[in-house]
Amino acid sequence: MRAADGTIHEMALKSSEAVVLRTYPLREADLLVTLFTRAEGKVRGVAKSAKRSRKRFGGALEPLTCVRAYWQDRAGNELARLDSCDVLLSPLASAMDYARAVALAHVAEMLDELLPDREPNDSVFRLAWGVLQALDFPAAAGTGAPEKSSEIWIPVTYFDLWTMRLLGYLPSLEECIECGEPLAGKPAYFHALRDGLVCATHRRIASSEMTVESRALAAEMFRNPVNHFSPERLPTSRLADLRKFLMQIIHRHLDRTLQTSAQLEKLD
Ligand SMILES: [Zn+2]
Known part of the structure; x- marks a missing residue:
């Protein structure tokens, strides 16, 4: 910003x-x-000469890198000037396979599509941070063992479930949204055109069932951090029913489908 006396005032x-x-x-x-x-x-900014100057940014601008970022806002410009980034956790530090790449892209797409610009959300931030650590398998396991695509399902489902809850999109999974009957231990169904679960009586045509085991794991996810769950906890459903339920809610709110939801479905 140039002041009246001609000096340039840098913004903080x-x-x-x-x-x-x-x-x-x-x-x-x-x-x-x-x-x-x-x-x-969410902050959008320009990284000057980032493609040339490896010194300032290195691999720090690779999507899903956790960084400490330094930036300056510019008067009259919604785009900040990104000054530098220090890498705290890089997704490239672990071997990348296709399933993990899709899982990481899904976290990025969800955050980018669902969050408004310049509105801090510490709960969603801590959720994303924890899930990205959980998707960093070899470091998390400390063994350097080969990755298995099955290891993405708990972190990805945990992220979708909690994001829906923190943004206020998730109805109770404990009772029928039509009659209020408790669903514990009973069959429960969901439909693409409405949020929430229903009992057998209020099931519509073309509904899907949400298994008791997926609902039990969802309830456990509400009480525990993501690193509480080892990959062995994945039920035989691979939580596909819970993810379908959550994606239907997301797609209704966005009024379109996420690119990564189709990619995830193909992995299932
Ligand atoms: Zn009912």
């Missing part, structure tokens, strides 16, 4: 933990970067 340098969601190439060597910051929510 801001800093926050952040998750890199997306980058787009801009003119010349610049990158447009979308960050989910802890301090200010």
